[in-house]
Amino acid sequence: MSAIPPASAETIDTSKPHPARVYDWFLGGKDNYPVDEELGRQIESLEPQTKYCAQHNRWFMRRATRHLAEAAGIRQFLDIGSGIPTEPNLHRIAQSAAPEARVVYVDNDPIVLAHAEALLTGTPEGATEFLEADARDPDAILEQAEGVLDFSRPIALSLVALMHFISDDDGAYDIVERLMAALAPGSHLVVSQMAGDFDPERTRQAVEMYKAGGVTLVPRSRAEVERFFAGFELVDPGIAWLPDWHPELGVDEVRNGTPVPLYAGVGRKR
Ligand SMILES: C[S@@+](CC[C@H](N)C(=O)[O-])C[C@H]1O[C@@H](n2cnc3c(N)ncnc32)[C@H](O)[C@@H]1O
Incomplete structure (x- = not known):
């Protein structure tokens, strides 16, 4: 599927929790280990709505991708920190709006690659590729995504x-x-x-719990999140509480009104 070299399953470290696998546990997935579940349960005892x-x-992710593919006409996606595949994945949303959409997934956790290779199949008209790389090395990502x-x-x-x-x-x-x-402009x-x-x-x-598990967690204020978008045109409604970002684009969402302590935003490069 991909020209990008695969990681070996032997590089998967099951002695300490990894964000992709803890998140998989939160989502009800099966691709996690006891250390991941243990940290997940600790976080859940702190915040039962996790x-x-x-x-x-x-x-x-689905609403934003729908907006980009349907309203903004975007046909190429670079998804960094993609996580263990969980249906429907980003390429499924993008390619159901535009079968020719090209998607590159990037993650630095080898378990993600192991599952991505087996699970990520896209449309024949489009492209669905995965590369193992670290977000802290953006040049390597750009070079491979090219x-x-x-x-x-x-x-x-x-x-x-x-x-x-x-x-x-x-x-x-x-x-x-x-x-x-x-x-390019319009990105x-x-x-x-x-x-x-x-x-x-x-x-x-929560930061302390992650730290004890060897994971750095960096919460940010609204202003700090907005700083990522410096120089870009924020898509309405700007930086919002995540459930409030275009709720009308949701499909099959089951909302219980509980606050979700995550910010979300989409910006356009002029
Ligand atoms: C919470 S999951 C989010 C998955 C997916 N983006 C989603 O929102 O459903 C975070 C992902 O970021 C990945 N990640 C964390 N640090 C990373 C880094 N420095 N480079 C690449 N991926 C990273 C983790 O392996 C994990 O899969």
């Missing part, structure tokens, strides 16, 4: 529930700037991110 929030994040995407045409850069795993010290803002700088940036200003004390405890 599984609902994870599902909501997935729904936002084989699949046409950088002279608009691309949607999808960073859904990724940036709260990348600290400012690791260059979070520079990474987004570098990636967006490589994209879009999609971000969802854990809020730091919703319930600061509980957020602090």
Whole structure:
């Protein structure tokens, strides 16, 4: 399927939790290990609505992709921090609107690649590729994605529930700037991110729990999330609480009114 070299299953470290697998546990998936479930249960004891929030994040990905493919006419997607495939995946949404849509998924967790190769099949007219790379090395991602995407045409850069795993010290803002700088005018940036200003004390405890599991979690305020979009035209309604970002684009969403402490936004490069 892909020209990109596969990772070995032997590189999957099951001795400590990994964000992709903890998230898979939140979503009710089977591609996680006891260490992932243990951290998931700790977080759930702190915030009983965590599984609902994870599902909501997935729904936002679908709504944003629908908006991009249907209303904004985007035909190319670069989805970094794609996660273990969970139907419906981004390419399914994009290619059901436009079968010729080309999608490159990127993740740095080898378990994602192991499942992606087996599960990600797209339309014959389009492209669905996966590459194992780290968001902290944007140049490597751009170089490899060039084989699949046409950088002279608009691309949607999808960073859904990724940036709260990348600290400012690791260059979070520079990474987004570098990636967006490589994209043509009319390209879009999609971000969802854990809020730091919703319930600061509980957020602090969640950060500690992740840290004890060896995972860096970086919640951000609304203003800090908006900073990712500096210089771009924010799509209405701007940076919103995630469930409030174009709820009318939702399909099969089951809402219970519980607040979801995640911000979401979509911006357009002029
Ligand atoms: C919470 S999951 C989100 C999955 C998917 N984007 C979604 O929203 O449904 C975060 C993903 O980001 C990946 N990730 C974390 N840090 C990363 C990095 N530095 N480079 C690439 N992927 C990363 C994790 O492996 C995980 O699959």
